[in-house]
Amino acid sequence: MNNIKEKLKALPPVSWMLLLIIAVFSLASPNYLSLSNFRNILIQATPLMIVAFAQTCIVLTQGTDLSLGAQVSFATVMIVYLAKKGVPLFAGMIVAVLLTVLIGSVNGIIVAKGHILPFIATYGMQNIVNSVSLLLTSGSSIYYASNVYRFAAESTFLFIPVMVWIAALVFVMVWVVLRKTKFGTNIVGLGGNREALSLAGISPARNLIKTYAFAGFIAGIAGVVTLCRVESGQPTVASGWEFQAVAATLLGGTSLREGKGGVTGTIFGVLLITIVKNGLNIVGVRSVYQNAIIGSIVLVAILIDAVIKIRSKE
Amino acid sequence: MSKFIEEIKRSKSFYSLIGLIGLIIISSIIAPNFRTINNMITILRQASVLLILSSGLTAVLLTGSMDLSVGATAGFIGCICAKLIKSGVPIPIAFIIGIITGAVVGFINGTLAGILPSFIATYATNWVMSGLAIIVMNGAVIYDLPKNFTKLGVGYIGPIPVLVIIAAVIVVILYILLQKTTYGRQVYAYGSNAEAAKYSGMPIKKIMKSTFMICSICAGIAGMIITARLNAADAAMGEAYGLQTVAAVVIGGTSMLGGEGGVGGTVIGALILTIIVNVMNLKGVSSFAQPMVVGIVIIAMVLFDINSKRKKQFD
Numbered sequence: 001m002n003n004i005k006e007k008l009k010a011l012p013p014v015s016w017m018l019l020l021i022i023a024v025f026s027l028a029s030p031n032y033l034s035l036s037n038f039r040n041i042l043i044q045a046t047p048l049m050i051v052a053f054a055q056t057c058i059v060l061t062q063g064t065d066l067s068l069g070a071q072v073s074f075a076t077v078m079i080v081y082l083a084k085k086g087v088p089l090f091a092g093m094i095v096a097v098l099l100t101v102l103i104g105s106v107n108g109i110i111v112a113k114g115h116i117l118p119f120i121a122t123y124g125m126q127n128i129v130n131s132v133s134l135l136l137t138s139g140s141s142i143y144y145a146s147n148v149y150r151f152a153a154e155s156t157f158l159f160i161p162v163m164v165w166i167a168a169l170v171f172v173m174v175w176v177v178l179r180k181t182k183f184g185t186n187i188v189g190l191g192g193n194r195e196a197l198s199l200a201g202i203s204p205a206r207n208l209i210k211t212y213a214f215a216g217f218i219a220g221i222a223g224v225v226t227l228c229r230v231e232s233g234q235p236t237v238a239s240g241w242e243f244q245a246v247a248a249t250l251l252g253g254t255s256l257r258e259g260k261g262g263v264t265g266t267i268f269g270v271l272l273i274t275i276v277k278n279g280l281n282i283v284g285v286r287s288v289y290q291n292a293i294i295g296s297i298v299l300v301a302i303l304i305d306a307v308i309k310i311r312s313k314e
Numbered sequence: 315m316s317k318f319i320e321e322i323k324r325s326k327s328f329y330s331l332i333g334l335i336g337l338i339i340i341s342s343i344i345a346p347n348f349r350t351i352n353n354m355i356t357i358l359r360q361a362s363v364l365l366i367l368s369s370g371l372t373a374v375l376l377t378g379s380m381d382l383s384v385g386a387t388a389g390f391i392g393c394i395c396a397k398l399i400k401s402g403v404p405i406p407i408a409f410i411i412g413i414i415t416g417a418v419v420g421f422i423n424g425t426l427a428g429i430l431p432s433f434i435a436t437y438a439t440n441w442v443m444s445g446l447a448i449i450v451m452n453g454a455v456i457y458d459l460p461k462n463f464t465k466l467g468v469g470y471i472g473p474i475p476v477l478v479i480i481a482a483v484i485v486v487i488l489y490i491l492l493q494k495t496t497y498g499r500q501v502y503a504y505g506s507n508a509e510a511a512k513y514s515g516m517p518i519k520k521i522m523k524s525t526f527m528i529c530s531i532c533a534g535i536a537g538m539i540i541t542a543r544l545n546a547a548d549a550a551m552g553e554a555y556g557l558q559t560v561a562a563v564v565i566g567g568t569s570m571l572g573g574e575g576g577v578g579g580t581v582i583g584a585l586i587l588t589i590i591v592n593v594m595n596l597k598g599v600s601s602f603a604q605p606m607v608v609g610i611v612i613i614a615m616v617l618f619d620i621n622s623k624r625k626k627q628f629d
Binding site: 064110114115116117119120121123124125126127128130131132134135138139243246247250288289290291292293294295296298299302303306307310 | 380426429430433434435437438439440441442444445446448449452453557560561564570600602603604605606607608609610612613616617620
């Protein structure tokens, strides 16, 4: 019995909030609690989920990567652009992911070697990457028809959409990297105690660059998944996701201050944001009100979390 | 004279100043129409909103905090003001309400920043503000405002746009407040060493809150001016300014760790950003390519600035 209690206590506070919000929406709309709606929520959450996994790695190093959304948009644009030039879709996907790894590495080099705050370095990169996407598309969406999108977005495996499986694979990958590899220990060390890391003979700069490159890799995958959802290359499709990903990461209990937390909590954070959006639509709240409501709920959730942490320290 | 040069050399914004001068020289060479007096006035007019926003934000950065909500706050308050004026409220009263709203927003931001990392707290309020702006406007656009109001945005006193005069007044007030008063010294002291400031008996929470209030009041004024200049209000009108404002302050040499820099540097930063955009427009650079140039400039300036002064690990 005590064991269960301990386990419940270990869940991030956001999971309780999640239950509360689901309860409110189920009372407000009878259509809410249905299997098909939950399947919808999972599909809607997938691209942001993957981006949030990337952001979690960066937040663990006490940084934020504001270029992640731009990288996702860029990947969708790049794949379609190459496809229109005759490059096979899968080859294009690999090229796009390699390019986002490159963008991530450049971010890492600027942050680690240039000693610039991650927030400002990646903001600059966000502008640069957005610009490239806009130039490639002349500012509008570009299309390339293919069955691959439908396969990823609509077919299922064991009743679960393929897209969600991809997110699950990314989750497992990030989890294993963070928990079971030396690189993962170093990521956490970068946020926790950088001095100890360099005393142990590990280069903080090299690991920081690797972390940003890793985040770029994940953002590239998010780009591929997003392309399958929107079936076009859109230069601004993921703008703002980087911030939602930060919010989800913090909601999930990863701390910006001390290198604590992990990707498991982030899942709850992303689900919270997606469930609020989805619920507001189903209940029929006018879209005019939605931004303010979502923002307030995210703010309140982060605040409660922070207050609980401050209390427990005292 | 040599003492004066020495002082400029030591100041945080020395490299920004060199950057600005270099930029002006290059611009005059590559774009002949850059050099005209008309274009200079245009640049000042284009810079004024950014100047007001970024001078206010400087106060927040000096304490080592961050306010990402300035863009949305400007949009929100601009919308409120337009709505009030459209429904017959006298202009001065609408203006005062706008400023009070700014103070309230700043107070909320400052309070939240005491609990959360300010960067996160104000991103969330940014979201809420832009949502509130949409609610105020009910999804529509307000246009055709009274002449007396739009004069603030498009009018001239002599050869100088009213806009530029307002911006100059605000910049000077903030400069004096932050550089020449006890309050200003407290802001710097808090930013360079919060712990020490606390033990020397300064009301540190009040200082932090007050800088957020200054910042949001400036955002409010900027929002009302944007409305006057556009002769219209639209919920999204402040969005483009949010991170640009941060960029202007940082390019101007104000440290994001607090305690270093000032309004003088910010003016340089805002002018650099505005001139770059102005020259790109003169040369007909595609608007899609412009963010790239701005992004490269932000990174380059900050790299240059930080690495010429300190080799300290910084993130």
